[in-house]
Amino acid sequence: MVSEIEADAVPAAVQQGPLYRIVRGILRPLVRVVYRPTITGAEHVPPRGPVIIASNHLSFVDSIVIPLASPRPVQFLAKSHYFTGTGPKGWVSRTFFGAIGAVGVERGAGAAAQEALDAGRRILDSGNAFALYPEGTRSLDGRLYRGRTGVAWLALTTGARVVPVGLIGTEEIQPVGAKLPRVRPVTVRFGEPLDVSRHGSPTSGRARRAATDEIMAAIHALSGQELAERYNETPPHGAFAKLADRVAPRERI
Numbered sequence: 050m051v052s053e054i055e056a057d058a059v060p061a062a063v064q065q066g067p068l069y070r071i072v073r074g075i076l077r078p079l080v081r082v083v084y085r086p087t088i089t090g091a092e093h094v095p096p097r098g099p100v101i102i103a104s105n106h107l108s109f110v111d112s113i114v115i116p117l118a119s120p121r122p123v124q125f126l127a128k129s130h131y132f133t134g135t136g137p138k139g140w141v142s143r144t145f146f147g148a149i150g151a152v153g154v155e156r157g158a159g160a161a162a163q164e165a166l167d168a169g170r171r172i173l174d175s176g177n178a179f180a181l182y183p184e185g186t187r188s189l190d191g192r193l194y195r196g197r198t199g200v201a202w203l204a205l206t207t208g209a210r211v212v213p214v215g216l217i218g219t220e221e222i223q224p225v226g227a228k229l230p231r232v233r234p235v236t237v238r239f240g241e242p243l244d245v246s247r248h249g250s251p252t253s254g255r256a257r258r259a260a261t262d263e264i265m266a267a268i269h270a271l272s273g274q275e276l277a278e279r280y281n282e283t284p285p286h287g288a289f290a291k292l293a294d295r296v297a298p299r300e301r302i
Contacts, residue, residue, distance in 0.1 A: 070122075072145075073116070073117070073122065076117055077117050080117050081117075083232060084222075084232060084233075084234075084235060085234070086114070086118060086234075086235045086236065086237055087234070087235070087236040087237070088118050088236075088237045088238075088239075089236075089237070089238050089239065090238055090239035090240060090241075091118070091119070091120045091239050092120075092239075093212055093239045093240060093241050093242060094119060094120050094121060094178070094212050094239055095210065095212075095242060096120070096121060097121075097176070098176055098209075099173040099174070099175075099176055099177065099178075099179075099207055099208070099209035099210075100173075100178045100179075100209055100210055100211075100212055100242070101173065101178075101179055101180075101181065101200060101203055101204055101209050101210070101211045101212070102115060102119065102123060102178060102179070102180040102181075102211075102212050102214055102239075103180075103181060103182075103183050103196075103200050103211050103212070103213055103214065103264050103268065104180065104181075104182055104213075104214035104215070104216055104268065105182070105184065105188070105193055105214070105215060105216055105268050105272045105274065106182035106184050106186065106187040106188060106216075107187055107188055107191065107216055107219045107220040108187060108219040108220045108222060108223055108224070109187070109223055110219050110222050110223050110230060111182070111187070111216055111219050112125055112127065112151065112180075114216065114219055114235060114237060115180050115214065115216075115237070116180070118237040119178065119180075119239075121178055122177070122178065123178045123179070123180045124151070124152055124172050124177055124178065124179055124180070125151060125152070125179065125180040125181060126151070126152050126165060126168065126169065126181065127146055127151035127152065131143070131146045131151065132146065132147070132151075152168060152172070165199075166199050166202060166203060169181065169199075169203050170203060170206060170207055173203065173207040173209045174207060179203070179209075181199070181200060181203075183196030183197055183199070183200045183261060183264060183265060183268070184196060184197070184281050185197050185280070185281055185282070186281055186282075188274075188277075188281060189225060190277075191220065191274060191275070192274055192275045192276065192277040193265070193268065193269055193272060193274035193275070193276055193277060194277045194279065194280060194281035195265065195277070195278065195279055195280050195281075196261040196262070196264060196265040196268075197261070197280070198254075198257040198258055198260075198261045200260075200261060200264055201245060201248070201251070201256070201257040201258070201259075201260035201261040201264070202251050202257055204243075204245050204246075204260060204264075205245065205246065205248070205249070205250065205251035205256060205257065205260060206251045208246065210242040210243060210244055211242065211243045211245060211264055212239055212240060212241075212242050212243075213239075213240040213243065213264060213267035213268045213270075213271055214237065214238065214239055214240065214268065214271065215236075215237075215238040215240070215268055215269075215270075215271025215272030215273070216235070216236070216237060216238075216272065217235065217236040217237075217238070217272060217273070218233055218234055218235040218236055219235050221233040221234075221235075222235060238271040238272070239271075240267050240268075240270070240271050243263060243264060243267060245260035245263060245264065248260040248263070
């Protein structure tokens, strides 16, 4: 069922510790004072129980903005190299990303991708909030790309409701290549929770696709981005690869 995902591997743990609450308690008011973000619809995030926060993805800072804007703690998957560094720099990276709710994973596809989805499932089965980007990777041109169906698999498998999120302006805080964040206005829009269970079983590709499209339509309504109408990925190279992708396109997870 799984063909590819932005990141994939199994985290050792999914519970937030005291450091998470301390850092969140410090960073949240500090960020709100400095950036003065416009946050709407936060009341749509259920105060308890499993919930998937599905957002568009414009910048590296999205994974910091969402946990700080959310009215409840949120966990998300992050690249494993943020947790495997050595020396003082590696310690700071591990401490910071662990403190903001990140779970380290490795990039990949196939069976490893399913392990990433299983990691998200464990977070949800624990009654926590789990954030992810259905586009798979951040948009470099500002357009909203087609969603991958991992978000639907999680929602249909766990029964968790999906809260769509539209981020606006985060790409201006830290553009690609910028080493330091800039102070720029940012808007975070939380939409009403979606119950996608009516689309069918998680084993049905048609159900996963329909549920994903509903989620992406809700994100689009919040973000107002131009639609790319395709997946955010490198096009297949070579005549045979292009033909195979056209004749039997893979389901993107």
